[in-house]
Amino acid sequence: MAKTHVSTSINGEPVEFLADPGSSLLDALRNTLGLTGTKEGCGTGDCGACSVTVDGRLVCSCLVLAVEAEGAEIATIEGMAQGEALHPLQRKFLEMAALQCGICTPGVLISARALLEKNPDPTETEVRFGLAGNLCRCTGYDKIVRAVMEAAAEMRETV
Structure with a gap:
């Protein structure tokens, strides 16, 4: 299957990446984009270790397809601190x-x-x-x- 081009915003920065149709947002964050702060615990949405926000809504990124990030604003743990100042x-x-x-x-x-x-x-x-x-x-x-x-x-x- 052909990969899909995804344009999104992650922690306020524009990001583009290619995603397999069935890959999760968690996989894209960690393995494609190198944002390893979001963790994989269960892979079934039961543990919350992979929680991020998508357009302000809290989601388990293991349950969201990477292609669903198209045009969305995603916030991960990497964007929580303001420079050197912790949240x-x-x-x-x-x-x-x-x-x-x-x-x-x-x-x-x-x-x-x-x-x-x-x-x-x-x-x-x-x-x-x-x-x-x-x-x-x-x-x-x-x-x-x-x-x-x-x-x-x-x-x-x-x-």
Whole structure:
């Protein structure tokens, strides 16, 4: 089968690549474009390790075809920091030890950012619900939830 030309925007930058018709967005990000921050955990959309946003909507990139990125705005973990300055979520995850092995961390951070963009003042229950699609085997969820809550508070103060 012939590859399809895809023009998209990733982390605010225009990107073009060739994709096999059946290849996933995850495969294109990692193997074609070298954006390896997005991780593959399960390949079935159950773990959230491959979470990215497509046109502002949180998705599991293992379930999205690469060709569906045509004309879309994609945000990955690589675009979360602003130059050398970490995003408040990234900083709080480090400060509060809300990560260990790192497989789930990019997806959790992207999911948390998507949550806070829609709801900048979530309750603990809303944070837990917002991150329910992300599985973590190392840290447990308490440190993650606390880090998201702290980052949300800090982000509200700087607005």
